[in-house]
Amino acid sequence: MTDPALLQVDGLSVDYLTPQGSARACSDISFTLRRGEILGVAGESGSGKSTLITALTRLQRPPAVTSAGRIVYHPADGEPVDLVAQSERALRRRRWRQLAIVMQSAMDCLNPVMRLGAQFTDVLRTHDPSLDRAAAWQRAGELVRMVGIAPDRLPAYPHELSGGMRQRSLIALALACDPDLVVMDEPTTAVDVVMQRQILAQVLRLRERFGFAVVFVTHDLSLLLELADRIAIMYAGRIVEIGSSADLYHRPKHPYTKGLRDSFPPLHAPLRELSGIPGSPPDLRDPLPGCAFGPRCPRAHAACEQAVPPLRTVEAQDVACVLYDPQNPEATAHA
Numbered sequence: 013m014t015d016p017a018l019l020q021v022d023g024l025s026v027d028y029l030t031p032q033g034s035a036r037a038c039s040d041i042s043f044t045l046r047r048g049e050i051l052g053v054a055g056e057s058g059s060g061k062s063t064l065i066t067a068l069t070r071l072q073r074p075p076a077v078t079s080a081g082r083i084v085y086h087p088a089d090g091e092p093v094d095l096v097a098q099s100e101r102a103l104r105r106r107r108w109r110q111l112a113i114v115m116q117s118a119m120d121c122l123n124p125v126m127r128l129g130a131q132f133t134d135v136l137r138t139h140d141p142s143l144d145r146a147a148a149w150q151r152a153g154e155l156v157r158m159v160g161i162a163p164d165r166l167p168a169y170p171h172e173l174s175g176g177m178r179q180r181s182l183i184a185l186a187l188a189c190d191p192d193l194v195v196m197d198e199p200t201t202a203v204d205v206v207m208q209r210q211i212l213a214q215v216l217r218l219r220e221r222f223g224f225a226v227v228f229v230t231h232d233l234s235l236l237l238e239l240a241d242r243i244a245i246m247y248a249g250r251i252v253e254i255g256s257s258a259d260l261y262h263r264p265k266h267p268y269t270k271g272l273r274d275s276f277p278p279l280h281a282p283l284r285e286l287s288g289i290p291g292s293p294p295d296l297r298d299p300l301p302g303c304a305f306g307p308r309c310p311r312a313h314a315a316c317e318q319a320v321p322p323l324r325t326v327e328a329q330d331v332a333c334v335l336y337d338p339q340n341p342e343a344t345a346h347a
């Protein structure tokens with residue numbers, strides 16, 4: 013049976029309004045995240061991944077504005093709510109408790125002048141005022157132990173911990189109030205590759221235990237392929253393909269997904285030549301009338317310049333490419 017929907021994102025657009033013009037960094041994004049699902053978001057730098065992640069938790073700040081769409085959150089114990097329509101006060105009550113965030117740099121998120129344990133007890137007691145100090149400290153110990161940190165490190169200040177420990181503390185902090193959703197923006201860029209895998213393996217184990225869903229951004233497609241249930245590929249602010257990790261790796265449909273996959277070393281097969289994607293992404297302030305990938309696409313033809321292709325379901329994934337438009341004479345079933 014398919015798990016129930018946790019988040020339904022429908023037609024979400026986010027613009028950066030700057031004196032130099034407006035740039036649509038997320039454009040008409042729609043997808044459903046299921047309870048307990050791990051969704052990875054991949055794409056080149058500037059494709060809108062971080063903008064999407066911050067918009068999902070409604071943490072974006074000016075000059076970013078959500079200009080269209082809905083983010084319908086289905087709490088386990090209540091009516092669905094559209095997060096876009098919620099007040100900042102209502103959102104604040106949901107953060108940590110229902111929606112938690114792990115950002116790129118743990119140092120930016122942890123308070124440098126507060127002991128680690130106090131940061132946990134603060135979050136725990138804000139959301140459960142009945143918890144006394146000793147019980148909150150005890151719970152903080154359990155949380156850090158879950159991510160492989162000895163509770164006797166709780167009195168330490170963030171600068172007294174290693175980068176990996178800080179990052180793992182942040183993950184434990186995100187899980188402190190047993191949230192439904194954890195969004196992670198490059199949660200492991202600050203640590204080495206071995207530590208990256210350890211941290212993410214830990215997240216997976218904790219997901220098995222607590223059942224939270226994860227939306228997770230990284231540049232590292234191979235990491236996503238290993239960890240995510242499904243992957244959304246973004247290009248110039250749009251999702252161009254979304255499907256299971258296995259389908260995206262073995263049967264990518266969009267020429268951009270193929271290019272991205274071939275830019276990374278294979279997971280388990282012998283090394284092959286990496287091809288990369290020639291050219292660079294477009295300027296989001298001046299979008300093309302047709303497919304944004306057209307100018308770099310090896311399969312581009314006249315139909316690509318006419319309109320932005322919508323996401324269509326093709327076999328097991330959704331893909332936005334005219335090669336899968338049955339009305340297009342150039343379309344091939346298996347492009």
Ligand SMILES: Nc1ncnc2c1ncn2[C@@H]1O[C@H](COP(=O)(O)OP(=O)(O)OP(=O)(O)O)[C@@H](O)[C@H]1O
Binds near residue numbers: 028062
């Ligand atoms: N503060 C800002 N002001 C104006 N435009 C911005 C701002 N932040 C981002 N943008 C625009 O939004 C686009 C998407 O940025 P975003 O950071 O979401 O991409 P990303 O895919 O997360 O990139 P990266 O992988 O480099 O973090 C950028 O190309 C840029 O044009």
